[in-house]
Structures are given as C-alpha cells and as structure tokens.
Amino acid sequence: MSEPIILADGGGLQADDAVLKPSRIFWRAFFRDKAAFAGGLMVMVIVIVAIFSPLISPHDPLKMVPQDTLLPPSFPDYVIGTDRFGRDQLSRLIYATRTSMIVSLGSVTIAVVAGMIIGMISGFYGGRLDSFIMRCLDVIYAFPVILLALVIIAIFGPNIFNLILTIGFIYSTRVARVTRGSVLAVKQLEYVEAVRSVGARDISIMFYFILPNVLSPIIVQSTFFLSTAIQVEAGLSFLGLGTQPPTPSWGLMLNESRRFMEIGPWLTIFPGLAIMIAVLAFNLLGDGLRNALDPRLMRR
Amino acid sequence: MQRYILARIIAFFPVLFGVALLSFSAVHLVPGNVVNIMAGEEYLSPEKEAALLKELGLDKPIYVQFALWLWKIVQGDFGISYTSGLPVSDQLLHRLPVNIELMLIAFLLIVTVGILGGIVAAAYQFTWIDYAIRFFSTLGYSIPNFWLATLFILLGSLVWTWLPVLDYVPFREDPIGNITSMLIPGFVLGLASLAFVLRMTRSSVLENMRMDYVRTARAKGLPEQVVFMLHITKNSLIPVVTVIGLQVGFMVGGFVLTEEVFVLPGLGRLLLVAISSRDFNIITAITLLTAVIVLIINLLVDILYAFIDPRIRY
Numbered sequence: 077m078s079e080p081i082i083l084a085d086g087g088g089l090q091a092d093d094a095v096l097k098p099s100r101i102f103w104r105a106f107f108r109d110k111a112a113f114a115g116g117l118m119v120m121v122i123v124i125v126a127i128f129s130p131l132i133s134p135h136d137p138l139k140m141v142p143q144d145t146l147l148p149p150s151f152p153d154y155v156i157g158t159d160r161f162g163r164d165q166l167s168r169l170i171y172a173t174r175t176s177m178i179v180s181l182g183s184v185t186i187a188v189v190a191g192m193i194i195g196m197i198s199g200f201y202g203g204r205l206d207s208f209i210m211r212c213l214d215v216i217y218a219f220p221v222i223l224l225a226l227v228i229i230a231i232f233g234p235n236i237f238n239l240i241l242t243i244g245f246i247y248s249t250r251v252a253r254v255t256r257g258s259v260l261a262v263k264q265l266e267y268v269e270a271v272r273s274v275g276a277r278d279i280s281i282m283f284y285f286i287l288p289n290v291l292s293p294i295i296v297q298s299t300f301f302l303s304t305a306i307q308v309e310a311g312l313s314f315l316g317l318g319t320q321p322p323t324p325s326w327g328l329m330l331n332e333s334r335r336f337m338e339i340g341p342w343l344t345i346f347p348g349l350a351i352m353i354a355v356l357a358f359n360l361l362g363d364g365l366r367n368a369l370d371p372r373l374m375r376r
Numbered sequence: 377m378q379r380y381i382l383a384r385i386i387a388f389f390p391v392l393f394g395v396a397l398l399s400f401s402a403v404h405l406v407p408g409n410v411v412n413i414m415a416g417e418e419y420l421s422p423e424k425e426a427a428l429l430k431e432l433g434l435d436k437p438i439y440v441q442f443a444l445w446l447w448k449i450v451q452g453d454f455g456i457s458y459t460s461g462l463p464v465s466d467q468l469l470h471r472l473p474v475n476i477e478l479m480l481i482a483f484l485l486i487v488t489v490g491i492l493g494g495i496v497a498a499a500y501q502f503t504w505i506d507y508a509i510r511f512f513s514t515l516g517y518s519i520p521n522f523w524l525a526t527l528f529i530l531l532g533s534l535v536w537t538w539l540p541v542l543d544y545v546p547f548r549e550d551p552i553g554n555i556t557s558m559l560i561p562g563f564v565l566g567l568a569s570l571a572f573v574l575r576m577t578r579s580s581v582l583e584n585m586r587m588d589y590v591r592t593a594r595a596k597g598l599p600e601q602v603v604f605m606l607h608i609t610k611n612s613l614i615p616v617v618t619v620i621g622l623q624v625g626f627m628v629g630g631f632v633l634t635e636e637v638f639v640l641p642g643l644g645r646l647l648l649v650a651i652s653s654r655d656f657n658i659i660t661a662i663t664l665l666t667a668v669i670v671l672i673i674n675l676l677v678d679i680l681y682a683f684i685d686p687r688i689r690y
Contacts, residue, residue, distance in 0.1 A: 211387075211390055211391055211394065212394065214391045214394070215391055215394035215395050215397075215398055216398075218391065218395050218625075218667040218668075218670050218671045218674075219395075219398075219663065219666070219667045219670070220625060220626065220628050220629025220630075220666060220670065221626075221629055222629040222630070222632055222633065223628070223629045223632065223647075223662075223663060223666055224663075226632060226647070226651065227402055227651075227659060227663055228402070230651040230654075230659070231402060231403070303518075307520055310520055310522075311520065311522060311633050314522050314633065315632070315633070315636060315648065317651070330522070330523060330526065334526065337526070337529070337530050338530070338533060338534065341530055341534070344523075344526055344527070344530055345527075347523075348520065348523030348526070348527065351520045351523060352515075352518050352519050352520065352523070355518040355519075355520070356514065356515070356518035359514065359517070359518055360514070
C-alpha cells in the first residue's frame with residue numbers, strides 16, 4: 077500500500093522541481109506517463125458518453141423494431157447490429173455506460189465517505205476501538221466480493237439502488253483499511269502534535285489537519301475500486317442479479333446475448349469490449365495517479 | 377517467531393466467530409420467514425405454520441437458534457436442503473472436487489507463469505519484452521472473466537475448433553478428458569490473479585535490484601546470474617507470497633461466474649441455484665465455507681511468511 081506523500085526530501089526529483097508547487101510536480105509526472113494520460117483521456121470520454129447518452133445515441137435504446145431483429149452490424153443504421161427484440165445495440169451500449177457509471181461512481185462515493193470516517197476514527201483513536209473495528213473489517217474481508225454482493229442482493233432484491241448500497245458497503249471496508257493505515261503513519265508526525273498542543277479539537281485535527289495528508293492513497297485506491305465496481309456491476313447483471321431489464325447494462329446485454337451467441341456474435345463481442353475498455357481506463361488512470369502521487373516510485 | 381504464530385492463531389478465532397455470525401444473520405434477516413418460502417404458493421394455516429416452525433427449531437429465540445446452528449456446523453451438519461430434502465453437507469462434498477480442481481489449475485498457472493513472467497519482465501526492463509509482458513498483464517486483469525469465458529466458447533465453436541471440448545466430464549469416467557476440459561476454465565479463473573502476481577513480482581524484483589545488498593554481492597565478485605537468481609529473485613518473492621495468498625481468496629469469488637459460463641457442477645452454480653430457489657441452508661453453508669477457506673489460507677500464508685522471512689517479529 078502506498079504511503080502518504082512527504083515531499084520534504086524532494087522524493088528524488090530534479091533540482092528545478094523542488095521549487096514547484098506539489099500540484100505542478102504531480103501534473104508534470106502525470107503528463108509524462110503516456111499510459112496514465114491515455115487512461116485519463118479514456119475515462120473522460122466514458123464520463124462524457126454517460127452524461128450525454130441521450131444526445132449521442134442514434135436510436136431509442138428501449139424501442140423494439142420487430143422487423144429488425146438480430147441484424148448484423150451495418151452502416152449507418154445499426155452500427156453494431158440489433159438484438160433479438162430489434163433494439164439498436166449501439167444505443168443500448170451508450171445508455172449502459174450511464175448505468176455503469178451511476179452504479180460505480182455512486183457506490184465508490186458511499187464507500188469513500190463511510191470508509192474514510194471509519195478508518196479515520198479507527199486509526200486516530202487506536203486502542204480497543206481500533207482492534208474491534210479491525211476485527212469487524214477482517215470478518216467482511218473473509219467473504220469474496222462477488223459472493224458477498226450476490227448474497228446481499230439475493231436477500232434485499234436486485235435493483236440499482238440496492239446494487240449501489242451493497243457495492244458501496246463492501247468497498248467501504250477496503251477504504252477504511254487504506255485510510256487507517258495512512259492515518260497511523262501521519263498522526264505520529266510532529267505537526268499533528270503541534271496542532272494538538274495549541275488546543276485543536278480531535279475532530280478538527282482529524283478532518284482538517286490529517287485528512288489532506290492521507291487523501292492521495294485514498295484517491296489512488298478509489299480509482300481501482302471504480303474499475304472493480306464496474307466489473308462487479310457487470311458480473312451481477314450478467315447473473316441476472318444486478319441491473320434489471322429493460323434498463324441497458326453491459327453485463328445484462330452479455331447475459332441476453334448468450335443464447336444467440338452463434339448466430340449473433342456481435343451481441344457478445346461489443347458489450348464485453350465496453351466493459352474491458354472501461355476497466356482498463358480506470359486501471360491505467362489508477363496506475364498513473366499512483367506513480368504521480370508517490371514520489372518514491374519516480375526513481376525507477 | 378512462536379509468539380507471532382501463536383498470536384496470529386489466537387486472532388483467527390474471533391474473526392471465525394464473526395464470519396459464522398454474519399453468515400447466520402444474513403439469512404435470518406430476510407424479509408418473510410423460511411416456512412412461507414418452503415411452502416411456496418401453497419396456503420399454510422396458522423397452526424400448520426407454527427408446527428413447521430417448531431419442527432425446524434425456528435420458534436426459539438434467535439440466539440438459541442444461532443448456538444444450536446453453530447453446534448451442528450462444528451459437527452459437520454449444515455442442515456437439510458429445503459428444495460431437495462437432502463443433507464446440505466452431502467451436496468457440498470459432491471461439488472467440492474470441481475472447485476478444488478479449478479483452483480489447482482489456476483494456482484499452478486499463477487505460480488509458474490505469473491512469477492516467471494514477472495522475473496523476465498524485470499530482467500529485461502525497458503525492452504520490448506518488458507513492454508509486451510506488461511501490455512498483456514494489463515489486458516489480463518482488465519478483461520472480465522465471464523466475457524473471456526464466453527469468448528472461449530464462442531471462438532471454440534466457430535473458429536478454433538481444435539480447442540479441447542468444454543463439456544464437463546466427471547473425473548472418474550474419463551480422467552484425461554476431465555482435465556483437458558478444465559484447463560480453459562482454470563485459465564479463465566486465474567488470469568486476473570496471474571496478471572496481478574506478475575506485476576507484483578516485476579516491481580518487487582526491480583525494487584530489490586537497487587538494494588545495497590545487491591551491490592555488495594556484485595562487489596565481492598559474484599557472477600551476475602548468481603546475484604540475480606540467488607539474491608534478487610529469492611528476496612523478491614517474499615511479498616509475492618502474500619499477494620498469491622490474497623489472490624486465492626479472490627479466485628474463490630470468481631467461481632460463481634466461471635462455473636456459470638462453462639456450466640460446471642461446482643459450488644458456484646449450486647449457490648446460484650440455491651439463490652433462485654431461496655434455499656437458505658445451502659446459501660449459508662456455501663458463504664460460510666468459502667469465508668472459512670479464505671481465512672484458513674490467509675492464516676497459512678501469514679505463518680509461512682514468518683518462516684521465509686525471519687525479519688518478521690510480532
């Protein structure tokens with residue numbers, strides 16, 4: 077796990093970097109990294125597609141055209157073909173981007189807010205409270221993510237709202253761990269003691285003085301959690317326990333395509349590609365952020 | 377070291393208890409009660425419902441139910457499946473070999489290809505070999521395993537007709553056919569973990585290459601191969617052991633999707649069937665079993681760690 081950034085030793089940067097603001101150092105490192113830049117660009121495109129899906133999609137994603145069922149890709153009508161109901165695949169793919177982003181961003185936001193509070197309290201106060209919280213996290217950790225999500229969804233019923241809450245809950249335990257680890261390292265630093273000695277209250281030390289210094293590992297990890305949340309949403313929808321029809325979702329599209337795989341391979345290929353590209357984009361961005369935010373790694 | 381191992385084992389039990397409590401409560405928090413689910417569409421008179429509840433021990437306070445349930449589990453009794461009427465433990469034992477086989481194939485792949493690939497990539501850093509290996513590993517952990525599985529089936533039937541048949545055959549009937557049919561599912565299950573282990577190995581080797589002890593080894597005139605294989609590689613693999621341990625837990629979760637696509641009769645598919653028929657004894661048993669397996673693997677990895685890295689002190 078990466079440690080909080082401490083730029084005091086220059087982190088192996090060149091002399092002219094030392095006079096730059098940390099943000100400049102970050103952007104410089106980030107833009108030098110081609111893979112990270114590509115990842116960031118891809119993420120931007122995905123988010124734009126998600127926001128403007130009604131403007132971009134050529135057809136209504138839910139409109140069934142009975143005479144156009146299972147058409148192979150053709151330009152310009154159905155660029156990547158139609159499904160068994162004659163719905164335009166491209167439009168569904170575009171709208172599914174929105175579903176995927178709502179679920180992954182929604183759940184990771186919940187995870188970050190809840191996880192950061194739990195991790196901060198656990199790491200800051202330490203002692204019995206910390207051991208108790210950590211053991212509880214260990215319990216959740218023992219269950220594989222997909223399996224736990226599957227069982228929770230099976231109990232509370234599959235819909236987008238439950239999906240977001242479930243994935244958010246599971247990843248909040250991960251965020252809590254990352255936060256706690258960083259808080260443990262930062263709270264021993266002298267400036268925290270200095271703030272305490274002038275009479276700052278616990279809550280302001282935690283959220284005003286410690287939090288900014290533990291944010292970077294949390295941001296990096298959250299980017300990776302976004303990529304896994306996309307996969308979990310797709311996986312659960314593929315199993316029929318995620319997004320429910322007729323809402324377009326990449327996983328659901330793959331599920332529906334299974335029976336028509338041999339006569340309509342385009343139905344299998346494109347939604348999978350979409351998932352892969354989205355996951356890849358967030359992974360590349362995460363790698364880039366980690367390298368740019370962790371100066372120790374730059375020496376390589 | 378004994379103290380570290382002992383402390384680790386003592387810490388294992390509260391978590392185990394927590395896992396059992398969570399598995400139990402998950403199902404008992406379900407809206408509506410089990411008896412109504414068992415009855416399905418059929419109408420139950422209040423007296424009949426009460427009698428059934430009593431028969432299943434569901435009329436007792438919840439903590440008594442938990443204690444009784446836990447006591448039975450310790451003895452290997454997971455109760456009766458509501459749908460088939462057979463003991464859950466029999467069904468688990470019947471399915472488990474499929475999962476163990478998948479796991480072994482995936483594990484062997486991870487340990488061989490993952491570690492070797494990582495070492496090679498690090499040894500040839502900044503050459504096309506390194507870039508190619510990194511490209512495929514990035515792709516490997518970005519590709520959703522259920523899509524990869526579907527692609528294998530699609531390509532196997534349309535283009536790559538030379539691929540081994542993917543229909544499951546029991547090991548007892550045809551051992552060779554069984555193993556060849558499980559190779560691709562094993563690969564699909566392990567690919568993401570393989571890619572992850574490869575990246576970890578690579579960065580660990582690179583980190584170790586710049587250590588002082590390596591300079592010392594070179595300075596005393598050891599041949600480069602000896603420095604690389606004996607000193608760098610050996611030390612680099614220590615953190616990789618932990619990562620492999622964590623990946624095994626990750627793969628246990630991957631069973632559900634892999635088995636579903638390849639239609640394998642393992643625990644993952646049993647769980648899906650149990651979820652759709654709301655067969656709670658099976659759901660609880662499988663979630664509990666996987667969590668316990670993950671916990672035991674993590675415990676073993678931690679203990680192993682103490683042996684291979686004598687610097688560890690608790």
